[in-house]
Amino acid sequence: MxxxxxxxxxxxxxxxxxxxxxxxxxxxxxxxxxxxxxxxxxxxxxxxxxxxxxxxxxxxxxxxxxxxxxxxxxxxxxxxxxxxxxxxxxxxxxxxxxxxxxxxxxxxxxxxxxxxxxxxxxxxxxxxxxxxxxxxxGIRETSSSEYPDKILLELTNNCNLDCIMCGVGKNPYDPKKNISLDLVKSLCNDVLKNVSNLRLNGLGESTILPNFLEYLELISELPLQLEIVTNLNVKHQLVWKKLVDANTNFLISCDSSKPRIYETIRRRSSFSVFKHNLKLLTDSISHPLQAQIIFTLMKININEIQGVMELALELGIGGVIINVIKSEVNNQKWIDNNFDLILQLFYKASNFAKTHGIKLKLPDHLGNF
Structure with a gap:
């Protein structure tokens, strides 16, 4: 004492x-x-x-x-x-x-x-x-000769969609929010040539850059594995073809397999464009895990998990990643109040994934499945 x-x-x-x-x-x-x-x-x-x-x-x-x-x-x-x-x-x-x-x-x-x-x-x-x-x-100092294995690079903070869980798309397109091609050239000649993995990721949609293929051409010359997070809503088949040619791994945002709910969540989107591009990718990739779906769980789509799992199976998509939106206390209350239902849906999705050989990633803060 x-x-x-x-x-x-x-x-x-x-x-x-x-x-x-x-x-x-x-x-x-x-x-x-x-x-x-x-x-x-x-x-x-x-x-x-x-x-x-x-x-x-x-x-x-x-x-x-x-x-x-x-x-x-x-x-x-x-x-x-x-x-x-x-x-x-x-x-x-x-x-x-x-x-x-x-x-x-x-x-x-x-x-x-x-x-x-x-x-x-x-x-x-x-x-x-x-x-x-x-x-x-103390924290070990990293020498200037050491580089990370993976870098996340946001090419733009502009987005073509206005998703209900994100405020980026409500803003008008602003070229000042794009990384310049010259800066990417500089990065390619320095740090990026020394890393193994590069993910094009962020709050914006990389593929809406008017000269996205010029960025891709620079990056494709590097000896790294490219990965992109995308909403797959750009009507430019050459973009998707070139990304596939570069052996890109795709993390694809999809919160419902039903057009009405999908377009309600991802405002300004087109489910038909999304589905067309998704089919284009899955017909071209070399391995099912080269394309994975990112599903963001929220109140409006709580019953859509199974449909997205079935969509993945239908198109030969190798993985589904489920995130739970967490931003405000009120939203946390919704998660708490529906926790038992969420667990049931996760168990169902987990069993479906095991049966059909789909790699399913669930939020680890909600328990083990």
Missing amino acids: EHESNVKSRLVLRSAETIFSDIIQKGYFERYDTASLQHEFINFNNSFKIKNGRTPFIYELFHYFFRSLDPSLRQKVLELFYEKDYNWFITTGQYLLFNLHSWIKDLRKVDKFHNNSDKISQFLNVWGKNFHDIELK
Whole structure:
């Protein structure tokens, strides 16, 4: 108890409200995936003040967040936080808190929490060791001669569609939001020639660039694997042919196999154009996994997963990646309220994928399937 009292004075006797205000001011809670934790903290903080007439200390918040852990594991988690100071929490500990909170919350949802507490313990050990190493040795400097294996490059921040879950397409086309061909030439002569994989990705649609084929010609000369994320709504067959000729891997956005729902989600799109281009690709690729669908789950298309799985099977598409849109607290509430249904749909999709040899990727924060 004496040890606990001494270490509490370093961090956990500070005001939880003050610390979380510091975190929010530093912008951490602007991340898309922290809304649930922020919402839970606000509710706990307000309830605590009403009940106790004061704001909670950070250790009281920790006890609340980790209340579902078995006692021995909870003590292990708390001791890790107790031995640290305020600066550690701001720079490092807040990320551990978010990770653990997410694991506990999601494992509890799938009703396997007690069977999976060992996974949290294992995660805590690995996470703690990694950050201990960083604290003791510092972050290893990367020499100028080393390059990443993969680079994500956004050629444009313009988009031809105005999707309901994204605000980019509502803006008019602006050439200033395109990367210049000269800059791409410079990148090809420097960093890009030293990487193994390049993904054309971002908030914009690369293939709408008027001179996209000039960009592709430059990139195609490099000894790398090209990958593109695309909505497949550009009426330019030569673009798709040249991408296939370059042995490109395709990650294709598709949120429904039904034209009405598809076009409702992806405003300004044409399902017939999309389906035509998709058939063009699947008739030309050398391997089913060269084309994969990215399905973004939201309230409007919760019952569309199976249809997209069947579309993939019909056209010989090798993989489906399901993302869950996470942006606001209200949306997180919708996910929470429909969690059992989402799990059922994921299990059904998983069984379908296993039966038909489709590679299915599900959001790992929603449990194991």
